[in-house]
Amino acid sequence: MDTEKLWFLDDLNPKQRAICISDKNTLLTACPGSGKTRTLTYRLAFLSTTHSDSHKLNIAITYTNRASEEIKSRLINFNIDLKNIWAGTIHQFCLEFIIRPYSMFSKRISKGYHIIDEFVQRQYTNEICEQLQIKLNFNEDPFLHPTVVQEYNKRLEENKEIDFNMILKLSYDLVNSNNFIRYNLSSILRSVHVDEYQDTNDLQYNILGLIARENRAIRFYFIGDINQAIYGGIGGIAKNKTQLDELFGTSFEIEQLDGCYRSTQRAIDFYSHFQVASSDISAESNLKDEMGIISYDRTIDRDDLAKRIAEIINEQLELGVPEKEICVIAPQWGLLYPISKSLRSLLPNVSFDAPDVTPIKFDPMNVFYRISQLKFSVAGKNTGMRKRVANEIISILTDDYKIHLSDNIDSYFILKCINAAKVCDENGIETLINTVNSLFSICKIDLEQEMHLKKAYIDFFDKVNQRITDNNLTTDMDAFKKCFQEKSGVVINSYHGVKGEEYTTVIAFGFLNGLIPNWDLIINFPEERTSETRKLLYVICSRAKQNLYLFSEQGRVTRKGNPLNPTDELISCCAKFNLD
Numbered sequence: 001m002d003t004e005k006l007w008f009l010d011d012l013n014p015k016q017r018a019i020c021i022s023d024k025n026t027l028l029t030a031c032p033g034s035g036k037t038r039t040l041t042y043r044l045a046f047l048s049t050t051h052s053d054s055h056k057l058n059i060a061i062t063y064t065n066r067a068s069e070e071i072k073s074r075l076i077n078f079n080i081d082l083k084n085i086w087a088g089t090i091h092q093f094c095l096e097f098i099i100r101p102y103s104m105f106s107k108r109i110s111k112g113y114h115i116i117d118e119f120v121q122r123q124y125t126n127e128i129c130e131q132l133q134i135k136l137n138f139n140e141d142p143f144l145h146p147t148v149v150q151e152y153n154k155r156l157e158e159n160k161e162i163d164f165n166m167i168l169k170l171s172y173d174l175v176n177s178n179n180f181i182r183y184n185l186s187s188i189l190r191s192v193h194v195d196e197y198q199d200t201n202d203l204q205y206n207i208l209g210l211i212a213r214e215n216r217a218i219r220f221y222f223i224g225d226i227n228q229a230i231y232g233g234i235g236g237i238a239k240n241k242t243q244l245d246e247l248f249g250t251s252f253e254i255e256q257l258d259g260c261y262r263s264t265q266r267a268i269d270f271y272s273h274f275q276v277a278s279s280d281i282s283a284e285s286n287l288k289d290e291m292g293i294i295s296y297d298r299t300i301d302r303d304d305l306a307k308r309i310a311e312i313i314n315e316q317l318e319l320g321v322p323e324k325e326i327c328v329i330a331p332q333w334g335l336l337y338p339i340s341k342s343l344r345s346l347l348p349n350v351s352f353d354a355p356d357v358t359p360i361k362f363d364p365m366n367v368f369y370r371i372s373q374l375k376f377s378v379a380g381k382n383t384g385m386r387k388r389v390a391n392e393i394i395s396i397l398t399d400d401y402k403i404h405l406s407d408n409i410d411s412y413f414i415l416k417c418i419n420a421a422k423v424c425d426e427n428g429i430e431t432l433i434n435t436v437n438s439l440f441s442i443c444k445i446d447l448e449q450e451m452h453l454k455k456a457y458i459d460f461f462d463k464v465n466q467r468i469t470d471n472n473l474t475t476d477m478d479a480f481k482k483c484f485q486e487k488s489g490v491v492i493n494s495y496h497g498v499k500g501e502e503y504t505t506v507i508a509f510g511f512l513n514g515l516i517p518n519w520d521l522i523i524n525f526p527e528e529r530t531s532e533t534r535k536l537l538y539v540i541c542s543r544a545k546q547n548l549y550l551f552s553e554q555g556r557v558t559r560k561g562n563p564l565n566p567t568d569e570l571i572s573c574c575a576k577f578n579l580d
């Protein structure tokens with residue numbers, strides 16, 4: 001192999017490099033900022049380059065779409081050919097490699113299916129609870145009632161629908177009960193990498209285990225950090241070597257990385273207080289000896305919070321910190337939307353990569369979301385992405401809804417139809433309805449004959465209208481375009497959304513009992529409260545390279561009007577640290 005093509009390996013330290021090029025099944029655990037994602041990304045680049053003639057795929061399974069997009073964009077920057085690389089979430093993997101190609105072998109979905117989102121799910125459970133006269137308490141999970149589960153499943157089956165969780169269950173059943181699916185699938189894979197493996201649930205491990213046992217040549221990499229396991233409540237488990245060996249029928253090498261290339265030693269010393277499995281972390285970056293700012297304010301009133309955060313952002317910008325190196329985070333979107341609105345008006349000259357309440361919610365597995373994405377984003381820009389989305393529309397229609405499309409319908413055809421559909425001046429909903437009708441008419445899809453597609457159409461527009469009413473939104477074209485605009489600037493995101501990311505300055509608020517830890521943890525799992533809360537605090541605080549501003553704002557109350565108090569676990573840690 002021409003070593004010049006592997007120039008990127010020089011960016012790794014010797015340990016990272018050895019792991020990157022190793023041909024062994026590996027369980028890699030290491031602290032935040034130690035270069036796990038960097039090593040994974042470079043390994044994909046390495047495999048793609050050294051096996052450039054092979055069509056076997058190197059898979060990266062990430063926890064979020066944002067993480068897989070980041071990996072792909074880093075590889076594109078390296079000029080790496082992505083033809084034998086696939087990166088996405090486990091649900092996307094199951095859909096693309098198991099459900100779509102093999103749905104005809106599952107009685108439940110062989111005649112077509114549609115994936116519902118949590119809006120439709122909630123609508124169903126509400127209706128079912130009402131019908132069964134079940135009154136739910138605050139925070140009660142309707143699926144804890146067997147009769148609700150039974151009715152819900154019946155309804156989904158009648159409507160040829162599946163929900164997000166069923167994607168994994170159906171995939172497992174297909175792979176488990178059909179030798180040839182295991183054989184076909186395992187013969188197209190070279191390697192599978194699972195990032196943030198501590199958040200993987202049993203079903204996901206089992207699907208991968210079945211594939212591994214079918215073809216011992218596939219290499220598996222599990223990469224993560226048990227201190228960052230924040231999805232235990234929804235089944236995430238960090239399996240150990242013995243468990244993995246047994247499930248995958250092979251032997252995993254345990255590897256570790258040392259040192260943190262992200263944060264100052266001071267920031268590391270602060271967040272290390274939250275470790276559940278303690279280990280010493282030493283700072284390796286150029287910033288390692290900087291003091292930065294580490295502060296905790298629990299006296300500020302919620303009404304003054306936006307103003308204070310705006311001041312911090314201004315100070316940071318004046319010090320030369322770029323906008324995209326500043327991040328504002330909170331536990332819930334409900335807290336982030338108002339702050340984001342206030343910050344935009346307090347800092348009109350600053351750009352924000354922030355959530356907007358828009359008429360269309362992110363739902364990439366929905367065909368109408370995908371059509372909207374093409375209609376309301378700029379044609380002629382980002383053509384690779386537009387082509388992928390057009391292909392996705394074809395796949396959903398043909399593979400999921402089992403609609404026959406004529407052979408001449410390809411991504412180019414779809415793009416042309418959508419681009420040409422009439423724009424109704426200043427009305428996003430009408431524009432979208434026109435676009436869908438014109439696309440379906442050109443593709444000879446009769447909604448009246450396709451009752452499941454028609455139901456999804458009605459659900460989609462119901463949801464759009466509901467969001468417009470609930471949030472007092474306008475229906476003009478700009479409101480719809482906003483849903484798909486690429487954003488850059490100061491990042492505003494949820495605590496879970498920034499997992500794996502890093503910023504010079506992290507401003508985090510909402511550290512209140514009831515939010516962090518949330519009521520579910522406090523009420524239903526009191527014995528796990530401390531460790532789960534510490535892990536969340538660990539993830540949040542380890543995003544900061546240098547500065548960390550934490551707030552437990554006063555003035556937030558429960559539904560009954562009782563005040564929310566500062567997170568106990570944060571208070572006890574701060575008491576041991578010399579804060580600014």
Ligand SMILES: Nc1ncnc2c1ncn2[C@@H]1O[C@H](COP(=O)(O)OP(=O)(O)OP(=O)(O)O)[C@@H](O)[C@H]1O
Pocket residue numbers: 011012013016030031032033034035036037038039225260261262499500501502542
């Ligand atoms: N060998 C290295 N030399 C210089 N910088 C490095 C090196 N390894 C990693 N980094 C940098 O350190 C930062 C953290 O790396 P990365 O995001 O891969 O860590 P991580 O272990 O995945 O962290 P987390 O657990 O928080 O997701 C990144 O900016 C990365 O580019």
